[in-house]
Amino acid sequence: MSRFFSEKYKKLTPYTPGEQPRGQQYIKLNTNESPFPPSAEAQRLAAAESARLALYSDPECRDLVAAASEILGVSPDEILFTNGSDEILNFAFMAFCDKDHPAVFPDITYGFYSVFAELNRVPYTRIPLNPDFTIRVEDYVGVGKTVFLANPNAPTGIALPLSDIENIVRSNPDHVVVIDEAYVDFGAQSAVGLTRKYENLLVTQTFSKSRSLAGARLGFGIGCPSLIRDLNTLKYSTNPYNVNRMTMAAGIGALTDREYFLKNCRATERTRAWTTEALKTLGFTVLDSKANFVFAAHSKISGKLLYQKLKGSGILVRHFDSERLTDFNRITIGNMEQMQTLINTIKIILGDLS
């Protein structure tokens, strides 16, 4: 830290992203990326755009918004694109939280929420999950704070039914409820259809998981036009050209190629079912995941040791060094071949223990 760093950020603990090794030496099951390449149309459009980079990108993202509004069934003024969904989540913390509107989210969830709250000096409460890692819906009903819920939740993968989400939104009419649907496409129910009914609902999604564009950085939010206008005020006061030309083009390609998107989502769900069964057969506790990862613990080996042994065998998973999570590892659902290698490797690791 330099002696010039503002007091207000001196105690900030930044988010720690998962390891991003540069080479391909690992089977990478640690950051919930897609095992499938971007759609051919996304690749083609993005590559073509590389010739046109001398001109600024459109700050209004009009072509991308037009494609999205048609395919997702929303109006252009109900959607905002950002440089990954982290950016729109930060905007939501800025726009809808302050001393009079503290934030609330589960104690176990996407680790960035507390960082955004600290960054923006927003008071926040973390509500413990149930012992089985489910969200206690009644804790959020009428809570009277700005609610942030990942649905499915991370790193558990557990999803709330839409009726519970609606209950929370309806019972907090004076506070925005942000539903972070980064993982919704793998079998959970989206709340996008509720955004016209509730002016206090913001749904965020990302192209990083189900649309195989983590490296392009594209996220978006859907909500009523006045919420989107607030977020745009922050975008235009921060980084109006936040989405680059190639990423916009890739986004259009990924949206258009709907068949490929659905095929990959269903393949991931099948592989998740297979992986869950295989892990359970080996004695793991596996939470019921609707995401492209599973959260699994084994009574015979600590989460950390398993993480280390897998890494030594060329497989990266994600271990969280916090008390309630330390028995577990979050394992991204890759393709079948990768998951077979994972299971075979775990068999060897468990065998070595006995």
Place this chain on the structure above:
Amino acid sequence: MSRFFSEKYKKLTPYTPGEQPRGQQYIKLNTNESPFPPSAEAQRLAAAESARLALYSDPECRDLVAAASEILGVSPDEILFTNGSDEILNFAFMAFCDKDHPAVFPDITYGFYSVFAELNRVPYTRIPLNPDFTIRVEDYVGVGKTVFLANPNAPTGIALPLSDIENIVRSNPDHVVVIDEAYVDFGAQSAVGLTRKYENLLVTQTFSKSRSLAGARLGFGIGCPSLIRDLNTLKYSTNPYNVNRMTMAAGIGALTDREYFLKNCRATERTRAWTTEALKTLGFTVLDSKANFVFAAHSKISGKLLYQKLKGSGILVRHFDSERLTDFNRITIGNMEQMQTLINTIKIILGDLS
């Protein structure tokens, strides 16, 4: 504005970017883009990366940092890349300004500085330029505030010599001085060489102008390692994957192809000299620009009317609706053919007046 929008941002007036028409119906001389395409190597590397977008980008930007540190002659820990230079400028306002460290910048300069100050609720002072639009260096010597200077300045294009910059940096040892060198490659002197001498100096640059990558969104800052660490703390608390894979690849290509970069900068300087002379011959006052634009006024026609008439003739320039600037237009230096069309069009417009 929604009823949920936080009090603290209700009075925020966002930055207004220049018009970004989607088609190619205009000769676009309004947002200081390069008339030259990105280098072939930048295009090739960016296009190739489109196949690898399923994986996150490297938050440390290691390959890009390695290329930049070699070519720009700095250490990897002295440089930070961002999603355009607007992002690093915002980080600098966040990191190095607060109630005890107010910001100071000229009254006529990049319009985003005051937006960043308002966004971060940083007190700021705007110091008037001299009547000839030059910066009064003595106003900043020992000013005891966090200084933001665009060099060359915008929209004037006027550059300060390095000795003046050093004087300002040396005389404010307890405050960071940010030199925004968005336009430095077109004939001004860079302060990058001073960053090892002064721990309070941060230099920012962009790939949007001289490297023909406005649509890729890539900016960077160079300063001593502790300043860069502070900015990284904010990056990792905001958007760790802020630079996407394709843009990083394009950046490496643009840095590597140094001959193409220099050739384009020199061509722009020659075209600027030609344009300046041609405008002066037509009776314009043209400020002495070291940037890829000129700032010009004519006694016979208001800035706004000329802007409108040029737009009607298919040429976009930038007019600023503020009192001291209203006589002027900021005209980007395009290629020679575009500037010849501009001059011929202005001749017709002026001819119609008499």
